[in-house]
Amino acid sequence: xxxxxxxxxxxxxxxxxxxxxxxxxxxxxxxxxxxxxxxxxxxxxxxxxxxxxxxxxxxxxxxxxxxxxxxxxxxxxxxxxxxxxxxxxxx
Amino acid sequence: xxxxxxxxxxxxxxxxxxxxxxxxxxxxxxxxxxxxxxxxxxxxxxxxxxxxxxxxxxxxxxxxxxxxxxxxxxxxxxxxxxxxxxxxxxxxxxxxxxxxxxxxxxxxxxxxxxxxxxxxxxxxxxxxxxxxxxxxxxxxxxxxxxxxxxxxxxxxxxxxxxxxxxxxxxxxxxxxxxxxxxxxxxxxxxxxxxxxxxxxxxxxxxxxxxxxxxxxxxxxxxxxxxxxxxxxxxxxxxxxxx
Numbered sequence: 001x002x003x004x005x006x007x008x009x010x011x012x013x014x015x016x017x018x019x020x021x022x023x024x025x026x027x028x029x030x031x032x033x034x035x036x037x038x039x040x041x042x043x044x045x046x047x048x049x050x051x052x053x054x055x056x057x058x059x060x061x062x063x064x065x066x067x068x069x070x071x072x073x074x075x076x077x078x079x080x081x082x083x084x085x086x087x088x089x090x091x
Numbered sequence: 092x093x094x095x096x097x098x099x100x101x102x103x104x105x106x107x108x109x110x111x112x113x114x115x116x117x118x119x120x121x122x123x124x125x126x127x128x129x130x131x132x133x134x135x136x137x138x139x140x141x142x143x144x145x146x147x148x149x150x151x152x153x154x155x156x157x158x159x160x161x162x163x164x165x166x167x168x169x170x171x172x173x174x175x176x177x178x179x180x181x182x183x184x185x186x187x188x189x190x191x192x193x194x195x196x197x198x199x200x201x202x203x204x205x206x207x208x209x210x211x212x213x214x215x216x217x218x219x220x221x222x223x224x225x226x227x228x229x230x231x232x233x234x235x236x237x238x239x240x241x242x243x244x245x246x247x248x249x250x251x252x253x254x255x256x257x258x259x260x261x262x263x264x265x266x267x268x269x270x271x272x273x274x275x276x277x278x279x280x281x282x283x284x285x286x287x288x289x290x291x292x293x294x295x296x297x298x299x300x301x302x303x304x305x306x307x308x309x310x311x312x313x314x315x316x317x318x319x320x321x322x323x324x325x326x327x328x329x330x331x332x333x
Contacts, residue, residue: 030133032294079294083129086297089204091122091214 003054008062016054021069022047028084029077042076095259102325103255107268109318110248111275116311117198118300119207119241120152121279123233125297126221128287138288145284147227151234152280153273159238160249160256160269167257176258180326183251184319190247191315198244198308205300209240247315251322258326 004013022043029039049072050065066085074081095103127148131141171179200206207214217233217240224230238245252272256265283296 027129027133030137031129032292033132033290079292082294082298086204086301088218089202089206090125090297091119091205091207091209091218 003057004059005065006059006061013059016060016065018047018051021050021065024087025069025073025080025084028073028087029080031083032077032079034077034080039080042073042080045076046072099325099330100259102321103259104268106318106321106325107252107255107272108275109314109321110252111272113311113314113318114156114245114248114272114276115279116307116314117241117245118205118304118307119209120234120237120277121283121300122205122207123217123221123237124148124280124283125293125300126218127224127230127233128283129293130222130224132287132293142284142288143227144224144230145280145287147230148234148237149277149280149284151231152238153234153277154231155235155238156249156276157269157273159242159246160252160272161265163250163253164256164265164269167253168262171254171257176254177327177330179254180322180330183247183254184323184327186247187251187315187319187322190244191312191319194244194315195309195312198311199304203301205297205304213240248318251318255326 003016005016006013025043025046026039029042030036034042046069050069053068054060070081070085073084124145127144128141131137131144134140167179197208200208209217217236220229220233220236224233252268256268260268286296287293
């Protein structure tokens with residue numbers, strides 16, 4: 001799995017970085033006071049879903065990743081999914 | 092200072108309190124505090140970090156707001172001749188009407204979230220700074236920057252407050268009135284910090300802000316119109332008769 005992600009604003013393309021996605025989900029979970037262990041667990045599960053979704057794709061947009069990640073995160077923690085969706089839309 | 096009647100002084104204080112409420116409805120400082128709080132909560136000793144950074148940020152906002160009003164008031168006392176006070180009111184009232192219209196049409200960006208009018212590059216800069224804020228000095232400085240960034244919309248409120256102070260209030264009463272303004276203007280920030288410290292989720296606060304953004308936008312816009320009309324009646328029409 002080595003899909004490329006096209007950034008929404010700059011249209012630059014880069015290799016999908018699962019560590020970065022894990023960090024974003026973790027931040028969203030902890031911002032709504034999920035426990036640290038629970039947050040890591042959720043982030044890991046969500047990342048697995050996203051990796052599975054990326055399996056047969058070569059290039060996706062960052063908005064696609066955000067949408068899929070948010071819908072999967074909502075299954076585990078709806079409040080965290082809301083905060084994840086709000087990232088970049090608060091200010 | 093003009094020879095003001097007690098009624099005119101009371102009108103001035105009421106206007107200052109109303110302007111402070113309007114100032115409180117502007118959301119840039121609250122958005123930055125939301126970002127700081129979100130990042131504070133993911134660190135060790137989250138509550139300690141949340142409280143110290145938020146308090147430092149609020150102090151930064153309070154001190155910058157107070158300094159701007161005190162500076163404008165001092166400038167008005169020193170350099171605004173009494174015969175030009177009514178002209179100054181007319182200019183400020185006109186600007187308030189224009190800014191009120193701008194608030195109603197351009198304060199929030201369309202779409203989801205609570206994205207504001209500020210240029211995207213500057214919003215990104217503020218977001219990055221909020222994420223990188225680790226100590227109280229940085230948080231305080233971010234509070235100062237937030238006040239400066241919001242000035243295109245809030246400067247008129249502070250200018251009108253300063254003109255009330257310079258025209259109708261005794262010099263020794265400046266500080267309590269400036270303190271009252273700062274207290275009311277930062278009430279949303281203080282409330283948010285208390286709610287978060289009390290265990291409320293950031294997502295609930297952000298959801299409320301997102302759901303209420305149109306209401307806040309129109310309330311602030313119409314409030315500016317109301318303040319302009321109030322100032323025109325009390326300080327231009329009635330003030331001219333004194």
